[in-house]
């Protein structure tokens with residue numbers, strides 16, 4: 001303790017030192033430090049320490065502009081998440097305060113001169129996390145005169161012992177009960193003993209036990225006042241009245257008695273003889289709350305040797321002005337005992353009060369922390385402006401209310417933190433924790449960006465004209481988005497993507513490229529997917545014929561998970577490069593990993609910039625960002641809650657320049673959530689209609705590219721909003737910000753999956769059709785033909801097929817006129833409100849076919865007022881196929897197959913690509929039928945365009 005000169009006139013604050021009490025300030029704020037006011041308090045009032053807590057930092061950072069310019073300087077140089085911004089400010093303030101207090105620390109031989117920093121209030125129930133957080137903060141602040149604050153919960157007490165044993169100074173906070181205080185003192189002493197046993201320097205370990213005072217009076221006075229309303233007995237009323245405003249101080253005085261006993265014990269004497277300092281009681285919560293009580297009561301009544309009182313600024317001022325110090329802490333101890341005994345007799349349990357105060361105290365700190373982080377997040381978002389894609393939404397009121405309640409649940413139950421902590425119980429508790437590697441992928445990629453930069457350089461140097469990506473689903477959809485969004489980058493090859501076994505489509509791609517100047521990327525996470533493997537066989541064979549076996553591998557790159565079959569093939573064929581995926585990232589969550597970024601780098605996208613830009617969204621969705629501020633969590637809650645209320649058709653509308661994002665989103669949403677009879681049904685590329693064509697099963701998501709928006713789309717979305725349809729709007733200022741949507745929607749899908757109660761990372765029903773396809777191709781290899789089938793109707797060169805169950809339903813409904821039209825009418829008449837209709841087209845995906853299918857789709861939507869989807873096979877099998885089979889049984893399917901005009905033999909196999917496609921269509925159909933889906937297959941002849949025209953005419957006639 002610093003001894004003041006005898007000659008100096010002492011103010012009441014300064015006088016406290018002569019009673020053995022140190023005054024600390026329960027407040028911190030940057031301007032207090034920078035203005036010199038804190039130094040003044042140290043110099044003039046003898047202030048000997050400072051404490052902070054989440055509420056104090058909330059007032060400082062959220063309630064002032066002290067930090068605004070620092071915040072914008074940081075953000076302008078590099079974006080950080082709200083938690084990291086808060087910590088940067090908090091740590092800087094703590095360090096600056098520690099430096100101001102350092103002379104006191106040294107003069108008092110490490111007894112005083114401390115500043116405290118509290119661990120996140122969200123860790124109060126977790127011993128291990130409290131320990132690691134405290135260690136991390138201790139190292140980050142890197143000052144000997146800091147104390148890390150840990151709450152006195154049952155999980156906190158073992159953490160306190162451990163931290164003390166490691167030589168970390170601890171301020172034990174949220175202490176209300178004497179018994180708990182004893183446990184804390186015991187943990188402290190044990191911690192010191194452990195440190196001494198390791199030959200640690202125990203003399204320098206300082207700790208305080210922050211015993212809260214005024215809150216006890218508040219709580220107890222309320223209970224007494226409530227009793228006084230019912231108790232009529234005069235004597236009892238006197239006793240009750242006499243207890244008002246007495247309990248907190250009585251409790252503190254008796255805690256101090258325990259302190260004295262503990263630190264006179266022989267156990268302590270052993271440590272003391274080695275130079276250990278006691279863990280002082282520190283009176284906290286010492287601002288007077290009840291205006292009827294003296295404003296200095298919780299200072300004046302608690303003065304005693306070897307104690308600390310941490311006071312808020314207002315109490316500091318009034319005590320300086322009129323405080324009357326006396327040695328009060330050891331006065332009237334009998335009265336204190338009888339106060340507590342009377343309280344018990346009056347039926348008020350002090351233990352219940354203190355238990356409740358601890359729970360409330362934690363909640364208050366959590367609320368303050370959330371408020372603090374919300375405000376930092378708001379300030380950050382304002383500084384970022386349009387560098388962060390915005391999200392707004394308008395929902396009909398009952399739905400909005402349900403979404404807000406769900407967001408509250410996510411907040412109060414710490415679910416965002418649980419998501420980031422990879423807690424499988426947020427979903428089904430199966431193995432979801434093994435599939436969350438995508439949460440940290442941007443950081444990982446940026447840390448190893450050189451391999452992508454080198455690839456980009458190499459591709460340029462070698463002057464390839466094309467990069468052809470061979471892959472399916474999660475391995476092809478992000479590259480498709482990149483291709484459409486970024487087009488051809490000057491000086492780089494054009495990226496093409498092959499994800500279809502349709503022979504016409506393969507030929508169309510082959511016609512576009514020069515095989516000798518193309519770089520092939522074979523992309524498959526599992527490395528065992530049929531399509532990329534046979535694509536590789538085909539193109540490797542072609543290149544080999546032109547360049548010779550030695551050189552062919554030089555034109556191939558593989559992206560796959562370590563140890564896969566594709567890795568072995570790539571090594572065997574001497575591929576140019578082998579890039580690995582992360583096994584804990586499933587295909588549809590892999591966009592920002594090598595599966596999306598290798599092709600992006602090869603086509604000339606600045607991947608470092610792309611990932612850096614995506615990180616802005618990662619920061620916005622961070623675990624510490626409160627639910628209502630968290631853009632991924634907000635979207636996930638909207639999707640999950642609306643799906644549970646029957647609005648499960650997520651109708652996607654994108655600006656034309658980013659239209660392919662829809663196909664990527666389709667896979668993410670459908671494959672992640674469409675299972676166990678539940679699911680979000682994405683509706684992509686369905687042209688927006690007027691509000692009258694929609695039922696009440698939709699939610700609309702409009703993703704607008706600000707630089708190239710479509711005014712008709714804008715008007716249509718506004719009309720939907722005005723008609724009361726739920727609409728989410730996302731705005732993207734720059735195509736480079738599309739990566740933010742990858743991450744936002746991944747978080748949103750994971751959140752929606754949790755709300756819907758499903759495993760958001762598996763795809764059990766995709767596997768089912770793969771198995772049937774495999775059986776069919778094996779059969780073909782043996783017999784040279786696929787099993788024969790009998791159509792249920794033939795007309796105008798079009799054949800209809802279905803399974804026996806659907807056949808009998810449709811035949812009955814078609815009646816005597818078993819024409820194509822009657823069957824189609826019977827099939828489409830099964831559509832009822834809330835259903836959706838999907839066209840599953842196993843044909844060449846060219847512009848003409850797309851236009852025809854879109855017309856058919858619109859006709860069905862407008863006539864039946866149902867959602868309509870369009871999937872090309874086989875790609876959709878790796879995407880929406882999961883939801884069609886595993887999701888709600890509300891789909892009515894029209895599968896469209898055709899005879900192939902030309903076919904291509906798969907090298908080293910007996911089958912052709914056409915046979916594979918046919919087997920895939922049949923496998924798909926069989927599984928749909930096995931799952932009791934309403935499905936009809938329409939088989940066209942070789943002239944697909946003519947067949948589609950006939951189909952279009954019939955559908956227009958019958959609806």
Ligand SMILES: O=C(CO)[C@@H](O)[C@H](O)[C@H](O)[C@H](O)COP(=O)(O)O
Pocket residue numbers: 026051052053116171172173174210214215282284285286287310
């Ligand atoms: O625990 C410490 C210091 O160790 C304090 O910062 C403590 O958190 C504060 O005194 C209280 O939170 C203030 O409580 P109150 O005045 O709001 O009741």
Ligand SMILES: O=C[C@H](O)COP(=O)(O)O
Pocket residue numbers: 472473474475523524525526527528529532587588878
């Ligand atoms: O979405 C995933 C597709 O089924 C492709 O899987 P893959 O990357 O293991 O080949």
